[in-house]
Amino acid sequence: MIISVASGKGGTGKTTVAVNLALSLNNIQFLDCDVEEPNAHLFLKPDIKDRRIATVPIPDVDESKCNYCGKCRDICAYNAIVVISPDDVVKGGSVLIFTNLCHACGGCSLLCPQFAIREVNKEIGLIEAGNCGDIEFVHGRLNIGEIMSPPLIRQVKEYIDSNRTVIIDAPPGTSCPVIASIKGSDFCILVTEPTPFGLNDLILAVEVVKKLSIPFGIILNRADIGDDGVDLYCKENNIPILMRIPFDREIAQLYSAGIPLIKEKKEYINKFNGLFELIKNQRVIS
């Protein structure tokens, strides 16, 4: 079973929930798909055993074969290729590839009439795998200045071990990195807080999981601050609130020091086990 933990708004407690759920259960694989800002390792302190450079294939033009026909430029949907004609007195003939715009679709190398384009690997980030006790751990780290995180997220997800309960820590937001992370999950936990910001972003996140047809439920973090907007919304829309975590300075302090909540507050182990039971049943219902 794959359970992803997401939220529209950042900083609501995704990583806290994902990490503590993982530590409370058995036979877990943990994937941190927030490759722009991976944080789970700060809490799980995994023993990294394997490091792999993540790459995407990008075009490389052999200009001895190229006749500057411009086909690659015309077919590239992302304007990643500029072809300068040999008649250009200043620059002469050349093909410029803007690798940051390239989506690695492979079209140009496939369609070049002169077979002048081959693909070479471009590094986009790092994938680290290891373990933390019995938990199998994998995360990705996007390189600084790299634009596109979804290819790296997809590569982290290639590690999914279907013999384990997989917990995915997703990035915040509602756009492509989130989709890439939670797609294929059996259940998605949306973590939010009871404020107008939390509600606004929760509504967007709910639309996303509905669009992907993933069963979902809510965890309300810092449940006793703010207002009752999220509660009312969930009631009106029949969305289950799976768990409430109150605001507690001690929890905030543990978090700030990178200490998983369940290490100090053992009662949460039961709560997270209860959550897991709820999720398993929820899945049967929806």
Added chain:
Amino acid sequence: MKQIVVISGKGGTGKTVLTASFAALAKNKIMVDCDVDAADLHLLLQPEIKERYDFRSGKTAWIDRDLCQECGQCIDVCRFDAIRDDFTVDPISCEGCTICSYICPEAAIKLEENLSGEWFISDTKYGPFVHAKLGIAEENSGKLVSKVKEAAKEIAEKENLDYVIIDGPPGIGCPVIASLASIDLALIVTEPTLSGIHDMERVAEVSKHFKIPTKVVINKFDINPGNSEDIKKICQEEDIEVMAQLPFSQKVTESIVQGVPLIEFCKDRIAEDISLLWERIK
């Protein structure tokens, strides 16, 4: 004209609360919300939308089943696994690369432009405000960020405004990089948690990579004073100025519930500190 963006790496550190307070403090300015896929600034600025524009970006393939002979070449060529075994396109996976349409021997694949979102020019009691709403599960948030920034810059130039105040997105990827383009000051709001520090370091590296002048604000510094000291040390080593450290305050949540900028909601120490911070920024 000075363009200032508030970013953080980690979400939820207080970007929007700070941006809204700057909106209330600054004179002669325009505000922009670049967190286009989970925009919140409008909840504090209470805009009245004056102009609405469609944001069209990217394409999605669809297969004309009357022409399709089910040869399967499109499935082989699509690197995004967007074409299902029944020869329909999964629009969420399709990245609009258009390659399938070139390969299809029956010319059965067409591409349609996406309506990926909307953007708005609004009035607020603090001045003009440009914001957006990315469609659900859409791509190209970076392009939408560039669009709203461009629109705001145009207005600022036309109306001779002094500041463009931008609420940035979390993370370090495409929308963040788009929001950093041609910025005069990137203000990183961080918090004294290990995650906050880790994420601040990553986003600071990004702004450095693009040679953007960068400064730091520590929010909720008193949650973990030791970590706050560490942040200062890191910033000193990186030659980044820490402009302010703001205390934890219950008033922050209360002001969000009321839907007003913190600075207008209370006169506590945190409000004073934010006023002083703005004096130093401007």
